[in-house]
Amino acid sequence: MKKKNSSAVSIFNLFNICILSILALLCIYPIWYVLMASLSNGNLIMQHSGVLLFPIKPNIAAYIAVFKNKMILSGYLNTIKILVISLILQITMTSIGAYFFSRDRVLFKKPLMFIITLTMFISGGMIPFYQNLRSLHLMNSHWGLILPFMISTYNMIILKTSFESIPKSLSEAARIDGAGHIRILFSIVLPLSKPVLAVMLLYYGVGVWNGWFWASTILTDRTMYPLQVILREILLSNDTSVMTQGVSSGDLEAVGATIRYATVIVATLPILCAYPFLQKYFTKGIMIGAVKE
Template identity: 60%
Template sequence: MAKKEKALKVKRSRGERIFTVFNYTFLTAVILLCIYPVWYVAMASFSDSNMLTQHTGLLLLPKGFNLDAYTKVFKNPMILRGYLNTLFLLLVGVPINIIMTSLGAYFLSRKRVLFKKPIMIAIMFTMFFSGGMIPFYLNLKELHMTNTLWGLIIPFMINTYNLVIMKTAFESIPDSLIEAAQIDGASHWKILFSIVLPLSKAIIAVMVLYYGVSTWNSWFWASAILRERQLYPLQVILREILLQNDVTSMSAGAAATDAESIAMSIKYATIMVATIPILCVYPFVQKYFTKGTMVGAVKE
C-alpha cells in the first residue's frame, strides 16, 4: 500500500501572523484609496446632475442613474475628432516607436560594436540633460513639423529609458543562437527579425504598453505645436474641458441655473470616455508585463 505524503505545514510565529494581517490590511487600504477616485468619477458620470451637486461625502452608487452626460459628450464633434487624432498617433506612432527602439537596442546589445561605450554614454546623457524646450520647438519649426501630427511622432520615436530596457532584454538572449545564425550566413536584419524579436515578445508587449500609455496621455507638446483645433488629440480636448471649463458646446440649451451642475456631470463623463479605452488594453498585455519588465531590468 502506497504511503500518502502529507504536506508539511510550517508553523508561523505570533509576530509573523501579526505582520501578515497588518500587511494585508495595509495593502487593501492602499488598493481602496487608489480605486475609489476612479469609482467616484464613474458613479458621478452616471448620476443625475442636480442630485450630484447636492450630494456630499462618499459616492458608492449613482445618484439617480442618468446617461445625459454621455449623450452630450458624444454629441461634441471635437471628442470624436480627438479620438481619431489620438488613434492616428497610436496606430502610426507606436509601431514606429517599437521598430526604431528595436533597431537601437539590437545595435547596442551586440558585444563587438565600435565605440559602443561612448555611444551609450551619449545616449544616457540625454536622459538627464537636453537642449531645452525653446530650441526643441525652433528645430521643429525649421523642419516644418509644427501644426502637424507628424511633429508628435518623429521627434519622439525613441525613449531613452525604453531603449535601455529593451537593450538589456536583448542581451539576455544566448549568444550561441546569434553565433549559430551568423555561421549559417544570416545577416543582422535576419537575426533581428527572425530570432531576436520572436524571442522578445514579452518585452515588446511591455514597450507597446509604455509607448501606448505615453502617447495616449500626452498633451503638452500637442498644445504647444498644434494651432488648428481639428488636429488636437483627445487629451488636449479633455484639458480644455476640465481646466478651461469649455463645455458650452455640450451644455447648450440648458437653463442657466442647471448649467453648472450639467457641466460637472459632463466633466466626469469626459474623463471616463478618455480613460476607459486605455484601461481596456492592459488585461491583454498583463501576462507579459511582469516577465518583460524583469527580463529588461537594468543590470550591473
C-alpha cells in the same frame, strides 16, 4: 519554534494584505467616484458631498452628449492615428537601437552609449526643441508629435538588457545559416522578447495617449487636436455649453457637471481596457535585467 515562525509569518502577511488593500482602495476610489458621478444627475451631484458609492438618479445623458460632440470624436480619431503611427515607429526604432548596442563587436560602443545615456539627464531645453520643430516645418502637424519622440533612451536600455539575456548561440547559429542582422532581429530576438515588448508598448502607449503639452503648443488647427487637449480645455474652461449641443432640453438638467466626468471616463477607458491584455507580460518584462545570473 516552527509554530512561532509560522504565526509570525501569518501576522506579517495579514498586515501586508490590510495595508495593500487600503492602498488599492485609495487608488481605485477616485476612478470609481468619477464613473459614478458621470452616471448621476448633474444638479444632484453638485449638491452631493462626501463619499459616492452609487450613482444619484442614474442616467447616461452625459455620455450621449459626449459622443454627439464632433470635437470628441475628432479628438479620438486624431489620438488613435498618432498612437498607431507612434507605436510602430517607436517600437521599430527602439528595437533597432537596442539590438545595435546589445552586440559585442560594435565600434565605439561605450562612447556612443555614454552620449546617448547623457541625454536622459541633460536635455537641449524647451525653446531649442520648439525652434527645431519650426525649422523642420513640423508645426501644426501630427508629425511634430510623432517624429521627435520615436525613441526613449530609458526604454532602449531596458530592451537592450533584454536582448543581452538571449543566448548568443542562437544568433551565431542563425549567422552560420546565412541570416543577416535584420533577419536575426525580427525572426529570433524580438519573438523571444515579447514580455519586455509588451512593457514598451504600455510605456509608449500611455505616454502618447496622455500627451497634451506639445500638442497644445504646436497645433493651431482645432480639428487636429488629440483627445487629451480637448479634455484639458473642457476641464479648465469649466464650460460645457459646447458639449450640450444636440442634447434635448429635457436632458440638460441631468447633464450639468457630469459632462466633465463622462469626458474623463471616455478618455481613460481605452488605456484601462488595454492593460489587462498586457498584464501577463508586464511583471516578467519589467523584471528583466533586475538580476543577472
